[in-house]
Amino acid sequence: MAKNKKPALLLAEFDTTPTLIHAAEKLRDAGYKSFDTHTPFPVHGMDAAMGLPDSKLGPMVFAGGLAGFTTAFVMIWWMNGVDYPLVVGGKPPFSIPSMVPILFELTVLFSSITAVLGMFHLNRIPQHHHPIFNSSRFDAASDDKFFVSVGTDDPKFDLDKTKRLLESVHCTHIELIHDDDSPAEELSLGHAEAS
Amino acid sequence: MAYHGLPIKSLGETPLLGEGATFRSITEAVSRVTENAAPRGWWVAFLIAFNFTGIMGLAIAYLFWTGVGVWGNNAPVYWAWDITNFVWWIGIGHAGTLISAVLFLFRQKWRTAINRFAEAMTIFAVICALIFPGIHVGRVWHAYYLFPLPNEMQLWPNFKSPLIWDIFAVSTYFTVSLLFWYVGLIPDLATLRDRARNMIRKRIYGALALGWRGSNRAWQNYERAYLILAALSTPLVLSVHSVVSFDFATSVMPGWHTTIFPPYFVAGAVFSGFAMVMTLMLVTRAVYGVRSIVTLKHLELMNKIMLVTGSLVGYAYGMEFFIAWYSGNEYELYVFKNRATGPYAWAYWTMISCNVISPQLFWFKKLRTSIPVMFVISIAINVGMWFERFVIIVTSLHRDFLPSSWGYFRPTLVDIFTYLGTLGFFFTAFLLFIRWVPMIAIAEVKGVLPEADPHYHPEEHGAEAAPVAGQAAEPLAATAEE
Numbered sequence: 001m002a003k004n005k006k007p008a009l010l011l012a013e014f015d016t017t018p019t020l021i022h023a024a025e026k027l028r029d030a031g032y033k034s035f036d037t038h039t040p041f042p043v044h045g046m047d048a049a050m051g052l053p054d055s056k057l058g059p060m061v062f063a064g065g066l067a068g069f070t071t072a073f074v075m076i077w078w079m080n081g082v083d084y085p086l087v088v089g090g091k092p093p094f095s096i097p098s099m100v101p102i103l104f105e106l107t108v109l110f111s112s113i114t115a116v117l118g119m120f121h122l123n124r125i126p127q128h129h130h131p132i133f134n135s136s137r138f139d140a141a142s143d144d145k146f147f148v149s150v151g152t153d154d155p156k157f158d159l160d161k162t163k164r165l166l167e168s169v170h171c172t173h174i175e176l177i178h179d180d181d182s183p184a185e186e187l188s189l190g191h192a193e194a195s
Numbered sequence: 196m197a198y199h200g201l202p203i204k205s206l207g208e209t210p211l212l213g214e215g216a217t218f219r220s221i222t223e224a225v226s227r228v229t230e231n232a233a234p235r236g237w238w239v240a241f242l243i244a245f246n247f248t249g250i251m252g253l254a255i256a257y258l259f260w261t262g263v264g265v266w267g268n269n270a271p272v273y274w275a276w277d278i279t280n281f282v283w284w285i286g287i288g289h290a291g292t293l294i295s296a297v298l299f300l301f302r303q304k305w306r307t308a309i310n311r312f313a314e315a316m317t318i319f320a321v322i323c324a325l326i327f328p329g330i331h332v333g334r335v336w337h338a339y340y341l342f343p344l345p346n347e348m349q350l351w352p353n354f355k356s357p358l359i360w361d362i363f364a365v366s367t368y369f370t371v372s373l374l375f376w377y378v379g380l381i382p383d384l385a386t387l388r389d390r391a392r393n394m395i396r397k398r399i400y401g402a403l404a405l406g407w408r409g410s411n412r413a414w415q416n417y418e419r420a421y422l423i424l425a426a427l428s429t430p431l432v433l434s435v436h437s438v439v440s441f442d443f444a445t446s447v448m449p450g451w452h453t454t455i456f457p458p459y460f461v462a463g464a465v466f467s468g469f470a471m472v473m474t475l476m477l478v479t480r481a482v483y484g485v486r487s488i489v490t491l492k493h494l495e496l497m498n499k500i501m502l503v504t505g506s507l508v509g510y511a512y513g514m515e516f517f518i519a520w521y522s523g524n525e526y527e528l529y530v531f532k533n534r535a536t537g538p539y540a541w542a543y544w545t546m547i548s549c550n551v552i553s554p555q556l557f558w559f560k561k562l563r564t565s566i567p568v569m570f571v572i573s574i575a576i577n578v579g580m581w582f583e584r585f586v587i588i589v590t591s592l593h594r595d596f597l598p599s600s601w602g603y604f605r606p607t608l609v610d611i612f613t614y615l616g617t618l619g620f621f622f623t624a625f626l627l628f629i630r631w632v633p634m635i636a637i638a639e640v641k642g643v644l645p646e647a648d649p650h651y652h653p654e655e656h657g658a659e660a661a662p663v664a665g666q667a668a669e670p671l672a673a674t675a676e677e
Contacts, residue, residue, distance in 0.1 A: 017646070017647060042411075043414075057420055084349070086353050088353055101357075108431045116420060119378070127405065139390070142382065142389045143222045
């Protein structure tokens with residue numbers, strides 16, 4: 001225990017999705033805010049189990065799409081209608097019907113780029129460093145294991161209580177992780193069976 | 196075939212993955228392809244494909260040096276192999292988007308086994324397609340005139356021309372496909388990063404995975420982004436081939452000036468794209484032993500889509516002929532008679548046999564579940580769809596309104612080498628993709644295993660019936676049936 005720095009998070013391992021969902025519900029009901037689950041694939045129902053509000057991505061993409069539409073409209077109007085009026089086939093230099101394909105394409109283009117960059121922003125990626133990677137067991141989070149991490153910055157966090165809570169929902173392994181390059185510190189599983 | 200969560204036995208559904216598939220076995224089967232040394236067959240294929248890429252480079256260099264006269268295009272056939280190849284390649288790309296976006300929106304979970312593969316194919320096919328309009332402009336150093344960029348002539352593009360719509364449609368399509376593909380790859384790149392044992396792999400896959408931790412807070416935004424991209428790609432893919440068809444349909448050429456073109460082109464694009472996915476899939480599946488993930492069921496479902504789109508294409512051919520006669524326009528009727536009986540009748544009938552007749556064999560279950568049969572038919576469809584574009588472009592042009600401007604197009608060696616070269620480039624890129632990138636969407640395939648369901652209890656097997664909020668919105672909640 002030669003650490004004088006506060007640990008970063010508590011990492012509990014689970015074998016199946018039903019136990020993981022149950023653990024998330026328990027943490028949510030106990031009032032934890034700074035916790036997360038880590039899974040190799042998105043688990044349905046986890047957002048509700050964790051009590052997460054809806055993703056904020058939708059409105060961002062709408063704004064992006066609007067920007068794309070406006071860009072296309074102004075570009076065509078200015079280039080063909082104002083700066084270099086071009087009469088082709090007797091049609092007016094600035095004519096809306098022929099703009100439709102490009103209005104559509106740029107709306108889609110800008111929306112898609114916003115969707116991806118917006119997702120990057122909301123997820124704070126690319127991220128170079130995270131203490132969770134100090135756990136060698138965490139490699140399995142992208143393979144076949146399921147994890148719950150509880151941040152020590154959570155106001156509800158208490159090493160013993162939180163550990164007992166995670167044990168009561170049948171985690172198979174639990175460890176304490178520090179935000180330096182030290183390996184994770186394994187904690188022995190107590191046999192606290194809660195009802 | 197909703198295939199949602201647990202299979203519905205009363206509908207005759209079977210599990211999506213072969214017997215014994217587990218989270219671990221999926222990770223293993225897909226990742227080890229990128230980790231183990233490439234088999235000898237990979238090297239043989241790569242060297243052949245790479246040589247053809249070199250040939251493409253030489254053919255294009257010669258074209259730039261000498262001018263477009265090195266191609267067979269000449270009065271009256273000004274568009275020939277260049278545009279045929281462009282439309283063919285773009286069409287092949289469409290299956291990737293259809294599988295990744297449209298089937299995603301329809302909750303067709305069987306797509307997870309083939310979508311990564313098909314999306315990669317889309318990207319490489321669109322690159323091949325983009326080569327042709329780029330090099331066919333004659334003065335390539337002015338190719339940037341295609342874009343609304345300031346130039347020394349102080350000209351802006353004519354936005355009323357479908358050719359500029361095409362530039363926007365295809366470049367948007369390429370960008371969005373690339374984004375979609377990369378977003379799908381992030382969790383799988385993280386899997387490769389976590390399995391990496393040497394420093395170089397760790398660094399490269401680590402950088403590409405962007406620090407992905409499989410966190411549910413991230414999955415939430417990720418899934419929303421994926422859904423939005425799918426919803427945007429669906430109308431986009433329909434628009435792209437529609438706009439490509441406007442290049443023809445908005446002209447006043449008999450044989451081109453028809454309203455059926457947009458839907459007919461889209462159906463043809465999906466048809467040819469599925470055929471190309473099938474060809475590639477059958478070979479890869481045999482070489483890399485991913486049969487438990489890409490099962491015969493997947494192949495059969497793809498064959499059914501080919502049967503549908505092939506029949507749509509056949510209907511369009513018939514309808515074109517009918518309208519040519521019904522319109523009472525003698526030029527229109529002449530063009531169509533000339534297609535079927537004129538000097539290019541051999542191309543027309545190749546097209547009909549490959550595109551209309553061959554997919555009809557898929558009505559028979561025995562044939563659509565036979566690997567050799569589907570392999571041959573998928574190749575036939577690729578050939579047939581190339582001829583479709585050739586027939587549309589060349590037969591409509593080769594006899595102009597006056598017999599004095601009639602001609603017969605013959606490709607030159609440079610035409611042929613450029614085309615074979617793009618095939619070489621396509622396969623080179625594809626082989627590199629298979630070698631270094633997870634070719635099956637690991638995270639998505641895991642998500643369709645029964646164990647992935649949060650209500651999965653092997654003992655009681657679906658006895659629990661309380662749907663979770665996230666599932667309630669979905670059409671066939673897995674918990675309801677058993």
